[in-house]
Amino acid sequence: MFDFLFVPLYNIDMITQEKLTILTESAKYDVSCSSSGSARKNAGGVGNGYIAGCCHSFTPDGRCVSLLKILLSNDCVYDCKYCPNRVSADVPRATATPDEICELTMDFYKRNYIEGLFLSSAVTKNPDFTMEQLLLVVKKLRTEYGFHGYIHLKGIPKADPALNRSAALYADRMSYNVELPTEKSLKLLAPQKSKESLLLPMKTLTRERAQFVEEKRKKQVSGHFLPAGQTTQMIVGATPEADGQILRLTQALYRKMQLKRVYYSSYVPVVQDSLLPDKCTGQLREHRLYQADWLLRFYGFSVEEIVTEGENLALEYDPKCAWALKNMHLFPVEINRASLEELLRVPGIGGRSAQKIIQARAYTTLTFESLVKMRVALKRAKHFITCNGKFFGAKNETAVRGLLISAENGENAVQENLFSLLPDTGAVSEKKILFSDRQNALSALTGEL
Amino acid sequence: MFYLFDGSENGFLTAFLLAFQDKNARISSKSAQLLLGQEPVFVRTDDDRAQRAKARLLSFDNGCHKDLNALLRCGREDNEQVAFEYLRFLAQKKRPVRGMLAEPAVYRAVEYIKKVGLEIHHFHGFIRFIECESGALYAPFEPDNDICDLLVPHFRARLPAFPFVLHDVKRKKAAVYDGANAFLAPLEKAEIMISADESAWQGLWKKYYSAVNIPSRERLKQMRGYMPARYWKYMPERS
Known part of the structure; x- marks a missing residue:
């Protein structure tokens, strides 16, 4: 008669450590x-959005670890050249149940x-089936488990647009990875994907989101539709595109698709394939791309000012320094009079x-003195400003150039990366790679799996 | 002169009034700050005078109470002195001074206020709850600043159905949310019964933490910069 008081001691849907x-x-x-x-509110149940984001x-x-980043399954039917989970690779496979993912997220x-949760999946069986599974998880999490925290869902290219739209009603953010900057490169390395299959769902979701926002404003609909928008990611260095080309694509994605972020991942060679380069892309190149990306989003630069189409970003100093050195006639600016826009352009x-x-x-x-006290970083800036008419920088451009490079060398995070400039570390020889690193490098080829 | 007060806000404001004209005033509630042989002024808290002083300060800058609150919570040795100099500067200028960032009295105060705000943000992420048998959540931690009650609104908003305790182990106090109301209580040591699944979930979390790391890209210095080692003690993935 006390049957209803029985509470299982162990959680039946707890995922195993191996699978996790x-x-x-x-x-x-x-x-x-x-x-x-996302500013999603708690409506009973567990969780809410944190508009600024939060690192845990x-x-x-x-x-940083912010979201539970996990695949629903790594059992892929595709055979993308660069991907560690491609069907022809010999790696351990696992698939989680929707309840396992939900329980894990909640606890x-x-x-x-x-x-929150960052859920992705390899393409199992076919795109529609995979997308259905992902949708099942996010729907369950929101409706059955009462979860109102952040959900980032990776979209599956070529899945039915109706499934994407349903998923967008539950997720805070969705992303499709552009993978490679040009159609030509995609054809070469990821023959099952095409530029259209990657860009089309993004475009559709952007349009539907705008429509939803409009209808919500008129109080015709309620709820959410990707409140945190869309992002994308591309591999840098697997194919010969220059930074100028990559950044032009980036700018177009921001302006035309209203993406929130474009991420870059530097290429590491591990798969032996005549189509893939045998050279590592330095992390410094990735770093410079991100700096340029920031200039596009927060500093009022356009890509045309930063780099020409066929050109790469300078590695010796950041893109803003490079721009300033090309535009010395605009400097120095007087700190007491310059506009916000002008100040933002000072390296x-x-x-x-x-x-x-x-x-x-x-x-x-x-x-x-007052700038020093206010803790404004002046190592680079001093060559480009006057303070109350006084100039504290180096006398000529050559000296400025040298000092900017040494300023870079003094910064640890970047110094480490500068080693990637050395020619002999570029090519990774088979023997040098330890097993664990090789495994890692394999997976590092792409974020999209 | 050295003005020693009881650590309360009214105590501080009383000391503020006493020390206002004293160019070499040192204000603190920590007697450890005293130099050997120094004779302090023991400030007797006067609530009425304190409230009048507060009203006057608020008339110059409505936001200064928030600043004072943050400064008194700051864990730095000289936080009260910094608060004193900031408010004295405000009283002299008779208008908001927050933007005068080139003034020592201002940039020091702004720096400390930011430290407190930043630590609150950090602990929104770094708090680690342990699930008790009753279903309540218990989180011990040792913040630099006195902030445990300031974390309550955040967790209450996202976990409204869960009673929780945020235990500042160093200051021996806890912010408690009982599922309906929140309050502060002194708490030296907590004895808890953990739930049946707790260690399994902690095990999964540690597994996840090590699996999501990319060993070939080790950057320990960066990790420590973002997540200072003094916070690790109560985080299962690092302790």
Whole structure:
């Protein structure tokens, strides 16, 4: 008669450590981890959005853990040349049940380990089937489990648009990976994917989102439709496209598709294939692309100002320095008079410093000393500004160039990367790679799996 | 002169009034700050005078109470001195001074206020709850600043059905949410019964943490920069 009081001691849907490991290992190279952009409210149940995003931990590789980044399955039917989970690869396979993923998300979230779920999957059986499975998980999580935290869902190319639309009603953000910057490269390395199959769902979702926002404004619909928008990711260096070309695509994605972010992952050679280069793409190149990406999004630059189409970004210094060196006639600017736009174009001065300067100079004339006290970084900036008429930088352009390069060398994170400039570390010889690294490098080829 | 007060806000404001004209005033609630042989002024908290001082300060800058609150919570040795100099500067200028970032009294205060705000944001992420047998969540932690009650609204909004305890182990106090109301309580040591599944979930979390790392791209310095080692003690993945 007390049957109804029975509570199972063990959670029946608890995922095993082995499965969790396989599905995480296969998902971890997806670069995106952001949990920002959604202000979803708690409506009973568990969780809410955190508009600024929130990092819950940091791994020894210096990356943040914000979302539970996991694949529903790594059992792929595709055979993309660069992918560790391609059907012809000999790797352990696993598939989780929707309840396993839901339980895991709920229990991690409750303990404040994570800000939400980043769910992706290999293409199992066919795109529609895979998308249905993903949809099943997010729907279950939202409706049965009452989860209102962040969900980032990876879209499956070539899946039925109706499935994507349904998923968008539950997810905070969706992403399709562009993978490679041109159609030609895609044909070569990922023959089952085409530019159209990757861009079309993005376009459709962008249009549907705009429509939803409009209808919501008129109070014809309620709920959410991808409140945190869409992102994408591409591999850099597997194919010969120049930075200029990559950044032009990036700019188009921001302007035409209203993407929130474009992520880059530098290519590491592991699969022996005559179609793939045998050289590592330095992480420094990836770093420079991100810096240029920031200039596009937050500093009012257009790609045409930064780099020509066939050109790569300079590796010796950041793209803003490179731009400033080409435009020395615009400098130095007077810190007490320059507009916000002008300040933002000074190398070394970021959004926060620019704001501080504008705020503080309303009360007093700023000197070099006051900038130091206000903790405005001046290592680069001093060559491009005057403080109350006084100039503290180097006398000529050659000296400025040299000092900017040494400023880069002084910064640890980048210094490490500068080794990738050395010619002999570029090519990775088979023998040098330890097994674990090789495994890693295999998976590192792409975030999309 | 050295002005020693009881650590309360009214105590601080009383000391503020006493020390206002004193160019060499040192204000603190920590007697450890005293130099050997120094004779302090023991400030007796006067609630009425304190409230009048507060009203006057608010008339210059409505937001200064928030600043004072953050500064008194700041865990730095000289936080009260910084608060004193900031508010004295405000009283002299008789208008908001927050934007005068080139002034020492202002940029020091702004720096400390930011530290407190940043740590609150950090602990929105770094808090680790342990599930108790009753279903309640318990999180011990040791923040630099006195912020445990300031974390409550965040967790209450996202976990409304779960009673939880945020235990500042260093300051021996806890912010408690009982499922309906939140309050502060002194708490030296908590004895909890963990739930049957707790260690299994912790095990999965540790497994996840090590699986999601990319060993060939080790950057420990960066990790420590983002997540200082002093916070690791109560995080299962790092302890």
